[in-house]
Amino acid sequence: MTPCRRLPSPARLRPVVSKILACGCLAALQAVASHAAPAVKPPYQLSVFAQSENGYSQPDSIVQWQDSIVVGFQNHVAKDGSDGKSSTIVQYALNGRVQRTFSVPGHNDGLHVIAGTNDLCWPATPMPSICRRAPRCS
Numbered sequence: 001m002t003p004c005r006r007l008p009s010p011a012r013l014r015p016v017v018s019k020i021l022a023c024g025c026l027a028a029l030q031a032v033a034s035h036a037a038p039a040v041k042p043p044y045q046l047s048v049f050a051q052s053e054n055g056y057s058q059p060d061s062i063v064q065w066q067d068s069i070v071v072g073f074q075n076h077v078a079k080d081g082s083d084g085k086s087s088t089i090v091q092y093a094l095n096g097r098v099q100r101t102f103s104v105p106g107h108n109d110g111l112h113v114i115a116g117t118n119d120l121c122w123p124a125t126p127m128p129s130i131c132r133r134a135p136r137c138s
Contacts, residue, residue, distance in 0.1 A: 081106035
């Protein structure tokens with residue numbers, strides 16, 4: 001894995017954020033009207049950023065962390081974590097390539113980047129008060 005770097009400038013992130021928002025909107029549009037073709041207005045473009053691998057489902061939170069996009073997949077885990085299943089956190093490079101994955105016992109309930117430390121964490125039920133931190137880049 002490559003070492004951590006400073007976050008890119010907001011101007012450089014604008015196209016990436018637009019793609020992520022477009023992917024989220026695309027998923028919502030497909031759920032509402034599976035026969036309607038998605039459309040965007042200029043200057044925006046619609047393209048696939050990344051596709052879920054290994055059956056991960058129910059993408060929930062999406063955050064930018066360092067030079068990565070991180071997606072929390074809930075994988076149909078019970079909201080209270082009672083089914084003993086695990087959620088999946090996937091870290092993607094800005095080009096959509098999977099960098100690494102984390103299996104999270106219980107229901108992933110959001111991703112957060114902690115200001116000041118730039119740590120990525122995810123609360124998960126059945127222990128929502130515990131914030132699990134991703135291993136830091138070396």
